Amino acid sequence: MINSSAIATPDVTIIVSPRERFSCTCEALESIYEYTDYPFQLIYIDGGSPNHIRDYLATQAQHKQFQLIRTDYYLSPNHARNLGLSQVSSKYVVFIDNDVVVTPGWLKPLVECAEETSATIVSPLICQGTPLHTEIHCGGGESGIKEETKGETTRRQIIEKIYKQGRKVADVQPQLQRQKTGLAEFHCMMVRTEIFQQIGLLDEALLNTKEHVDLCILVAEAGGTVYLEPQSLMTYVTSKPLEPTDIHYYMLRWSDAWILASLERLREKWNLTEDEYFHHKYKRLGWRRHKLIINPLVRKLPIGRGITENILLSIDKVVNRYITNRYAQLHSDHLSKTKSTSAIATSSHIISV
Numbered sequence: 001m002i003n004s005s006a007i008a009t010p011d012v013t014i015i016v017s018p019r020e021r022f023s024c025t026c027e028a029l030e031s032i033y034e035y036t037d038y039p040f041q042l043i044y045i046d047g048g049s050p051n052h053i054r055d056y057l058a059t060q061a062q063h064k065q066f067q068l069i070r071t072d073y074y075l076s077p078n079h080a081r082n083l084g085l086s087q088v089s090s091k092y093v094v095f096i097d098n099d100v101v102v103t104p105g106w107l108k109p110l111v112e113c114a115e116e117t118s119a120t121i122v123s124p125l126i127c128q129g130t131p132l133h134t135e136i137h138c139g140g141g142e143s144g145i146k147e148e149t150k151g152e153t154t155r156r157q158i159i160e161k162i163y164k165q166g167r168k169v170a171d172v173q174p175q176l177q178r179q180k181t182g183l184a185e186f187h188c189m190m191v192r193t194e195i196f197q198q199i200g201l202l203d204e205a206l207l208n209t210k211e212h213v214d215l216c217i218l219v220a221e222a223g224g225t226v227y228l229e230p231q232s233l234m235t236y237v238t239s240k241p242l243e244p245t246d247i248h249y250y251m252l253r254w255s256d257a258w259i260l261a262s263l264e265r266l267r268e269k270w271n272l273t274e275d276e277y278f279h280h281k282y283k284r285l286g287w288r289r290h291k292l293i294i295n296p297l298v299r300k301l302p303i304g305r306g307i308t309e310n311i312l313l314s315i316d317k318v319v320n321r322y323i324t325n326r327y328a329q330l331h332s333d334h335l336s337k338t339k340s341t342s343a344i345a346t347s348s349h350i351i352s353v
Contacts, residue, residue, distance in 0.1 A: 010039035012040045012092045021098075044069070057070075094191075101237060102188075103234055109232040126235070126236055136164045140183060184226050209258075
């Protein structure tokens with residue numbers, strides 16, 4: 001039984017932040033309020049969503065009494081999470097993306113796992129695509145730095161391995177149990193808040209990739225642990241097409257410039273060798289935009305798909321450079337103007353940054 005003091009001061013704060021689109025906002029948020037039976041506070045980070053989503057979130061913030069932090073510009077994932085984290089005073093914080101649909105009773109097992117194992121991070125079993133909650137995206141994994149020395153040459157390589165991706169939940173769940181693991185993903189993870197006093201805030205120089213690996217390595221170096229709790233289940237929605245109002249943010253979120261900057265930061269931070277791992281990433285620049293923006297357009301054509309695809313790929317590179325350069329300029333100007341100011345409307349639980 002949950003006592004009244006726990007209800008008055010929840011030990012969990014949920015931070016919802018944008019991943020790569022806005023069109024899953026309603027389904028994801030409503031699943032949290034429908035299926036969460038453990039006390040929580042919620043902070044929602046709205047990074048430049050289109051008007052209809054902005055208005056929906058403002059209405060929901062007033063109705064459900066959660067804190068809404070709104071920026072009129074797009075946010076990188078760790079920037080968004082840090083905006084929420086700066087407001088957290090609870091024992092645990094749950095980071096969850098705005099395109100994740102949870103299942104009934106998902107939160108309590110995460111808390112129980114942390115309480116019973118003293119875990120620093122607890123990951124649920126994360127699924128992908130539709131039908132919901134049927135195919136695994138992440139069931140734990142490995143992260144770290146491997147150092148090898150041959151003669152006078154030392155190579156430092158990043159370790160990143162995800163377990164059970166693509167497997168059916170029905171096939172593996174009977175064998176899954178709570179266990180120590182080495183990797184959690186930001187689709188959803190619960191973190192013991194006090195760890196940030198040791199390792200600092202999330203690294204905002206990692207603009208869009210490998211920020212979960214970075215966090216897991218830092219936690220391990222600080223003596224913390226990561227656990228998988230498969231009794232908590234949810235799905236990262238991947239199968240829905242982008243809506244027109246998603247495309248601009250999606251192109252920035254997965255821009256070549258942001259990926260290259262993130263990989264460079266990862267190499268420098270951990271003194272990594274620029275090996276096959278990085279060269280593979282360089283060769284695949286733009287694959288997400290190709291998959292979700294260009295391919296759907298090409299598939300609609302009756303003829304000339306190959307030629308059209310090559311033309312669109314060339315256009316994509318030009319447009320992508322323009323978007324990232326324009327964003328960098330506008331965002332720099334905005335930060336210089338608002339560095340020490342923010343408007344807070346406490347009656348509506350909305351903070352405009």
